[in-house]
Amino acid sequence: MAVQSPWKPSTRRVDRSDAGVAAISGTGPTAPRPARHLADRGNPRAPVMLATMAAAALILGVWALKTVNVQDIGGAGLIQVLPAAYFVALGLSLAGFTGSLGLKVLRPWLLVVQLLVLIIVLHGADPIIHGLPRLEASYRHLGITDYISQSGGLDRKLDAYFNWPGFFGLLAMLSDATGVHDLTWAATWAPVGVNVLLLPALLALALRLTSSPRQAWAGVWMFYLASWVGQDYLSPQACALLLMLTLLACVLTAFPGWPSQAAGRYSRRIRALVRRVERGRTATVKLELSRNANITLAAVCVVLLAGMTVAHQLTPFAAIPVLVLLALSGNSRLRFLPVLAVLFPVCWLVFAATPFLLGHLHTLFGSVGNINAAASASLLNRVGGSPAHQFIVYSRLVEAAVIWFLAGLGALQGRRSHRPWLAAAVGTAAPFVMFPLQSYGGELLLRIYLFGLPFAACLLVLPLLPHGPELPGARRMGALLLLGSVIATGTVATRYGNDAIETFTPDEIALAGRLYATAPHGSVLIEAVHDTAWRFSGYAGYRYETLLPAEPAKPSDPPTGCASITGLVPSTGAYLMVTASQIRAAEILNTGPAEGLDHLVDRCALQGGWTLEFRNAGGVIYHLPGVPNGI
Numbered sequence: 001m002a003v004q005s006p007w008k009p010s011t012r013r014v015d016r017s018d019a020g021v022a023a024i025s026g027t028g029p030t031a032p033r034p035a036r037h038l039a040d041r042g043n044p045r046a047p048v049m050l051a052t053m054a055a056a057a058l059i060l061g062v063w064a065l066k067t068v069n070v071q072d073i074g075g076a077g078l079i080q081v082l083p084a085a086y087f088v089a090l091g092l093s094l095a096g097f098t099g100s101l102g103l104k105v106l107r108p109w110l111l112v113v114q115l116l117v118l119i120i121v122l123h124g125a126d127p128i129i130h131g132l133p134r135l136e137a138s139y140r141h142l143g144i145t146d147y148i149s150q151s152g153g154l155d156r157k158l159d160a161y162f163n164w165p166g167f168f169g170l171l172a173m174l175s176d177a178t179g180v181h182d183l184t185w186a187a188t189w190a191p192v193g194v195n196v197l198l199l200p201a202l203l204a205l206a207l208r209l210t211s212s213p214r215q216a217w218a219g220v221w222m223f224y225l226a227s228w229v230g231q232d233y234l235s236p237q238a239c240a241l242l243l244m245l246t247l248l249a250c251v252l253t254a255f256p257g258w259p260s261q262a263a264g265r266y267s268r269r270i271r272a273l274v275r276r277v278e279r280g281r282t283a284t285v286k287l288e289l290s291r292n293a294n295i296t297l298a299a300v301c302v303v304l305l306a307g308m309t310v311a312h313q314l315t316p317f318a319a320i321p322v323l324v325l326l327a328l329s330g331n332s333r334l335r336f337l338p339v340l341a342v343l344f345p346v347c348w349l350v351f352a353a354t355p356f357l358l359g360h361l362h363t364l365f366g367s368v369g370n371i372n373a374a375a376s377a378s379l380l381n382r383v384g385g386s387p388a389h390q391f392i393v394y395s396r397l398v399e400a401a402v403i404w405f406l407a408g409l410g411a412l413q414g415r416r417s418h419r420p421w422l423a424a425a426v427g428t429a430a431p432f433v434m435f436p437l438q439s440y441g442g443e444l445l446l447r448i449y450l451f452g453l454p455f456a457a458c459l460l461v462l463p464l465l466p467h468g469p470e471l472p473g474a475r476r477m478g479a480l481l482l483l484g485s486v487i488a489t490g491t492v493a494t495r496y497g498n499d500a501i502e503t504f505t506p507d508e509i510a511l512a513g514r515l516y517a518t519a520p521h522g523s524v525l526i527e528a529v530h531d532t533a534w535r536f537s538g539y540a541g542y543r544y545e546t547l548l549p550a551e552p553a554k555p556s557d558p559p560t561g562c563a564s565i566t567g568l569v570p571s572t573g574a575y576l577m578v579t580a581s582q583i584r585a586a587e588i589l590n591t592g593p594a595e596g597l598d599h600l601v602d603r604c605a606l607q608g609g610w611t612l613e614f615r616n617a618g619g620v621i622y623h624l625p626g627v628p629n630g631i
Helices: 034-040 046-066 084-101 106-125 125-131 137-152 166-178 184-188 190-209 213-226 237-256 263-275 291-311 315-328 334-353 353-358 361-365 371-378 385-416 420-434 444-460 474-495 506-520 563-566 581-589 597-608
Strands: 013-018 021-026 524-529 543-548 574-579 613-617 619-624
Touching: 013 543, 034 353, 046 084, 046 106, 046 125, 046 334, 084 106, 084 213, 106 190, 106 213, 106 474, 125 190, 125 613, 137 184, 166 237, 166 291, 184 190, 184 563, 190 213, 190 237, 190 420, 190 474, 213 444, 213 474, 237 291, 237 315, 263 543, 263 619, 291 315, 291 334, 315 474, 315 524, 334 353, 361 371, 385 420, 385 444, 506 574, 506 581, 506 613, 506 619, 524 581, 563 597, 563 619, 574 581, 574 597, 581 597, 597 619
Parallel strands: 524 543, 524 574
Antiparallel strands: 013 021, 574 619, 613 619
């Protein structure tokens, strides 16, 4: 006969970083009653209410964006035409996330839903309003993909893109494999798709940079709120950023800690310095993986690094200081990875991108160490144009400065409270190493902000959320919601401030299609301003020229007249396309002739005997007669 031995229910308290202090009990007569269990998990109706709030924010936000009249968009972008209902929807989304973050038990599915709604409402405005790809570069990238798909090869002398073909080759391969050759839909919805793809890498990275899951989720949320740079279109930069964040998340998760035991005096000094800087640093928790698993993950890191190298010019160089400083600060024990991070892009530049290297030596190395040139290209040269455009430029500078300042405060708070902060601070500061090296066409400061934002966002939320298992409390959640609301409102202005010159209409796309149907193969095609939705077809079949760059005019720029246009015309003639977006860009940026671009073109057409080929609501196409001894 079996004898039931007496027993006592064992109850112990364990720290749950996602649920506070929870009781774990054995089963038996004295086990906790269901009512107590439900109380520990909070109000069971709260997740349903928060999910309903997310659905309401999504429906209201999409409806509000659909009501925007694109004809009313001016120099300040979308901020001046968005209805009040949009900001109500955005507020519901922000309140829904902070409410989900404040639950007693974190529910990842609910937090993911809240982030997806935020991505659609905040970063999906352009595809919802316009229904077409944003930025002229999107159409250019479609043309490169089409060229590779049709020709099956690369022309590295054509332009710089073909020297870093990884992204375009992958896109062409997917297009051929699926039989979907019109990728306009992909370019249209790329801002939403790219941000969704970034979510797993951002969360994995944030979990390693913070001390609690609440901080990690809040850091990811803050990244999306402060991401105004707009590099999430169909581009090599978006692809390379995804690879970079995945690489860093893999390194910090699978290979944390020091590279090896201190073998020399300098190594011991560095480790001692790091321990003094990051006081109270806990021992690194390493994954219990087999040797084969470690080798496999290390190989994955190498593949990700190689993928960045063949996809983008700048991102591999941005990864170098991050990987070096992570290794020196005891956050990466892959000693060979920083070495490969240097060798891969340098070898690719020398051996694979040789045509680009030989033709752009001065551009690449002419301003190395010249901080004044970098500051002028990234700051001074961008401040110009109409008063509305200048407001947007200054708003972007202010938002970037605020994020960096708050990240600095978060690092100080982390050091004082003995929380993990050094890895996030390293990731925020490391991209600044590139600033004195190259201006990158005046966009380097924007890219530095983009590369450091995933790390800065984690520092930013550190003072607002507890690092232990305790709940944040109403004050902390209120402060987080207030800060998120301010940053989100600023991002609506800064991200979409150039919407009038970054988006196009169906009439402009039809105008470009008519140009390719009219101009013979090999013709010279001229755009009045570098803001044209073209090159999506016949990428290598024509010679493309630009009259005016899409940037504020400088006092040293020569005056623009009819001679400026005819100077681009060969002896065989050319075709000039002037679009509505070009005229808007000239007005907003204050570039081109004082009389206005459209008046200049009309006057030159009468004086030069140009032939009107086609006109619609999107613009006009002229055929220009050949010029003796032309280019």
